[in-house]
Amino acid sequence: MIDWTFKQVFKGAGFLTIALLGSIFFMLMYNAFSFFSRINPIDFFTGIQWDPDTSYSIFPLLVSTFLVAIGSMVIAVPLGILTAAFLSEVAPEKLQMILKPVIEMLAAIPSVAIGFLGIVLLGPFISKLFGIQNGLNALNGSILLAIMALPTIITISEDAINSVPNSHREASLALGANKWETLFKITIPAALPGLIAAVMLGLGRALGETMTVLMATGNAAAIPKGFLDSVRTITATIAIEMGEVPYQTTHYFALFAIAAILFLISLSINFLGEYFANRLRKFDA
Structure with a gap:
């Protein structure tokens, strides 16, 4: 009886989570379609200006969002993967016990x-x-x-590297390769599905961040020419404007439209991350 009760509780929790996610998706799509019934979708995706008084275009916000997110991955991916490799293959156990909690504290x-x-x-x-x-x-x-994406990338990358069978390393060393050649030519390539999953989840973390980019990027809703320009991401735009926008106006529905686009982008990235994570699990099996 107890087993059946807990089984139903866990099943109900799972269905509730799916229902909540579906409700959020439906709400975003409903309000997004309300926006597109008023504004031409072509103008929304191809325009060059986000100005609630005259023009609604997601393009400068998308460019800004991906510029910041990809820039963060350029920094975090090599640093995160190398740190994970160090923790897994090189660092002594005592140092691991110190570094792992410190890295997790970043999150x-x-x-x-x-x-x-x-x-x-x-x-x-x-x-x-x-x-x-x-x-x-x-x-x-x-x-x-x-900095914010590093804990995710390091943790998942370390698990991926640790999942590579020791027989791979032993075979490489037996053929005359040294420890570093084994790491970079055998271990890391074998852990590639898990490393890609780490990158995808780290990218999702970067795309969904709000407060940090709201405070630190300048919030200029224009197409940036480079990394030294001020930008405004989708999340920052929603956070700035949603609190003061009149209810059920075009501006109101526009914010739901850009939120729906960000939701779909994040969902796609998480699906990709889960796909590569599943490949890693099959590799472990």
Whole structure:
């Protein structure tokens, strides 16, 4: 009886989660379609300006979002994978016991605290380094998001590297390869599905971040020309404008439309991450 009760509780929790996700998806799509009934979708996706008074175009917001997210991955992916390889293959056990909790603690730092550091420390440093007036730009946001994505990338990458059978390493060493050749030519390529899953989930983390990019990127809703330009991401736009927008106006529905696009992008990235994670599980089996 107890087993049956807990089974039903867990099943109900699972169905409730699916229902909540479906409800959010339906709400976003319903309001997005309300927006597209008023605004031409072609103008929405191909325009060059987001201005609630005159024009609604997601294009500059998409460019800004992906610029910051991809910039963060350029920093976080090599650093995260190399750190995971160090922890898994090189670091002594005592050092691992120190580093792993420290890395996991990065995920516990509030995003508003990281954004504050971007304003008071990193922003002025970037401004002085490149000789520009404003250090609140895409580069600032990329560095901060890289820090926030590192715990996810390192943890999953380490699990992927640890899952590679020791027989692979032993065979490589038996053929005359040294430890570093084995790591970079055998172990890491064998762990590639798990590493890709780590990158996908880290990218999803970067795309969905709000407070840090709201505080540290300058919030200029224009198409950026480079990492030293101020940008405004989709999440920052929603956070800035949703609290003051009149209910059920075109502007109101426009915010739901960009939220729906971000939801679909994040969902696709998570599906890709789960796909590669499943390949890793099959490899373990």
